[in-house]
Amino acid sequence: MTRKILVLSILFSAFLLFNTNSSFAAGSEEDKTSFIMHHVKDSHEWHFATFGHTHVTLPLPVIVYSSDRGLEFFSSTDFQNHDTHAFGKEYAHEGYYIDEHDHLGRVDGASFIELSITKNVVMMFIVMFVLAYVALSAANHYKKNGAVAPKGAAALIEPIVIFVRDEIAEKSIGPKYKKFVPYLITLFLFIWFGNLLGLLPGAANLTGNIAVTMTLAVLTFIITNVNGNKDYWKHVFATPGVPIPMLLIIVPVEIIGLFTKPFALMVRLFVAITAGHVVILGFIALAFIFESYAIGVVSTVMVTFINIIELLVATIQAYVFTLFTAMYIGGAVAEHAHDEHH
Amino acid sequence: MDLITPGSGLIFWQLIGFLGLLFILIKFAWKPMLAALEERESTIENALKQAEIARNEMANLKAENEKLLAEARLERDNILKKAQEASNKMIEEAKTEAQKQGAQLIENAKAVIETEKKAALTEVKNQVAALTLEVTEKLLKKNLADDASQKALVDEFVKDLKLN
Structure with missing residues (x-):
């Protein structure tokens, strides 16, 4: 197994090198590392490889909504130089x-x-x-065979479902x-996959993108606070065991605390995954x-080892995100008669 | 597209996509799966419980069987003991009876022999008496054939009488 992973990693690394080497034509050191940021950020096209001057890319749709012009659809190639595939302000198309x-950006600067x-x-x-394919095939196994021992996709998914x-x-x-198990399973598997x-x-770099982690964190935030019970809100706005004057300080802190929790979720996953990619590419x-x-x-060799560590990080981060989500929800729905104050 | 500025498009699609995924997976994957898991877990639990019950019953049955067996063994021993005693008693009784009967038989035989002996003796005595009489008669007939002898005898008797 380890050997297989090693071999695969070396292949992947070689592929990555091959993939990116065109970016390293003679240039400053900044140019030589620019592909790292290019990789970890989102893009309007999907660039796979460059052979000499041939770019293997998947052009992607550009969709824009503006109050004055409505919904508009373009292709990413509309905004490129046809030869170099480079984007730039000089290749503006229909005002964008x-x-x-x-x-x-919009040429006229309107929103x-x-x-x-x-x-x-x-x-x-x-x-x-x-x-969805894996999960539905797993579910199909139970539909077909009833509640029997898992096989195939079910054997992969079932331990995770039970673990979560x-x-x-x-x-x-x-x-x-x-009530929260289905959300937690989906969350875990989506992040893990x-x-x-x-x-x-x-x-x-999907899960290392802040928009993705933010959306997931916001969903967790909504679920946590929608399900918050009396104890939870009392804890925020009238923290038990705290003298009234102290509440002036405690309540704002508690309210900030509501938001720092999902913020931490968002940043943790984003940083962990992006950092891994940056290290490998570095x-x-x-x-x-x-x-x-x-x-x-x-x-x-180093990339291979980091890749193996990244496999671990991939699982740990999925686990941590799910675990913290569960803990926040747990804090919101717990019925506790306690005297201690935080 | 900056590293720490969330892109509006990605947020939009992520939200739609994730909620859609959540809906589909909850409805078609997790609910049937969790239900199946629970069903299986309860089945296994029931099976285990039943096995436990069966095991207990088996143990009870075994204990009962052993008890019955022990009782049966005790019973058998008792019966054997009683039979032994009965047979011993019977043998003893038979022996005593036989001894008694033997003694009786011997007694009877002795009595018969005695009786026979007496009868034989009486017979012999009678025979002797008869023979004696016959002999005496014959002697008398011969000795008293003449008068002189008769007279001599009478004389003798008279002599004896005198003496008495």
């Missing part, structure tokens, strides 16, 4: 442009909302498709855990910065 930092299907959106749909139900939901939420698929070469960039084969060999 995508600048060198892959940022959509608009961007709803483009970016690289990460496509990645998200791929993750969701894979997850028994170890995360039941332990952290308490007696009312059942996103983390793992994001490690594939050429894949998008090791790859070393070979080009030093322009040395020896460094290339060393960095490939």
Whole structure:
């Protein structure tokens, strides 16, 4: 198993090197590392590989809504130089442009909302498709065979479902855990699959994108506070055991606390996954910065090890996000008669 | 697209996509799966409970069987003991009876022999008496054939009378 992972990692690393080497034509060191940020950020096109001057990219739809012009659809190729595939303000199309930092702008500066299907959106749909396929095949097993021992996809999903139900939901939420189990399982699997698929070469850094982690954190925030019971709100607005004057300080702190929890969730996942990608790509960039084969060999070995660690991080981060979500929900629904104050 | 600025498009699609995924998976995957899991868990629990009950019953049955067996063994021993006693008693009785009967038989035989002996003796005595009489008669007939002898005998008797 370890050997397989090693072999795969080396292959992936080689693929990544191959993938990105065109970015390292002679240039400043900044140019040689720019692909790192390019990779971890979202993009309006999906760039796979460059052979000489041929760019293998998947053009993606650019969707814009503005109050004055309504909903508009473009292709990412509309905003590119046809030869170099470079974005730039000079390639504006129908009043919009995508600048060198892959940022959509409007020529006249008026406000608009961007709803483009970016690289990460496509990645998200791929993750969701894979997850839905695996989960539905697993569920199909029970539909077909009844409540028997798991096989196939069910054998993969069932231990996770049981783990999330028994170890995360039941332990952290308490007696009312059942209602939240489906959300927690979906959350865990979406983050886990996103983390793992994001490690594939050429894949998008989905779970290391702050918009994605923010959306998930906001969902957790909504679920937590919608289900908050009397005790929970009393704890926030009239913390038991605290003298009235102290409440002037405590209540704002508690209210800030409501928001710091999802904020921490958002930042933790984003940082952990993005940092992993940056480290892997950084090791790859070393070979080009030093322009040395020896460094290339060393960095490939390092990339392999980091990749293995990233597999672990992928699981840990999915677990941590789910566990904290469960704990926050648990805090909101717990019925406790306590005297201690926090 | 900046690293720490969330893109509006991605938020929008993520929200729609994730809620859609949540809906589909809850409805078609997690609910049937969790239900199946619970069903299986309860089935296993019931099976275990039933096995426990069956095991207890088995143990009870075994204990009962052993008790019955022990009782039966005791009974058998008792019966055997009684039979032994009965047979011993019967043998003893038969022996005593036989001894008694033997003694009786011997007694009877002795009595018969005695009686027979007496009868034989009487017979012999009678025979002797008869023979004696016959002999005496014959002697008398011969000795008293003449008068002189008769006279001599009478004389003798008279002599004896005188003496008395």
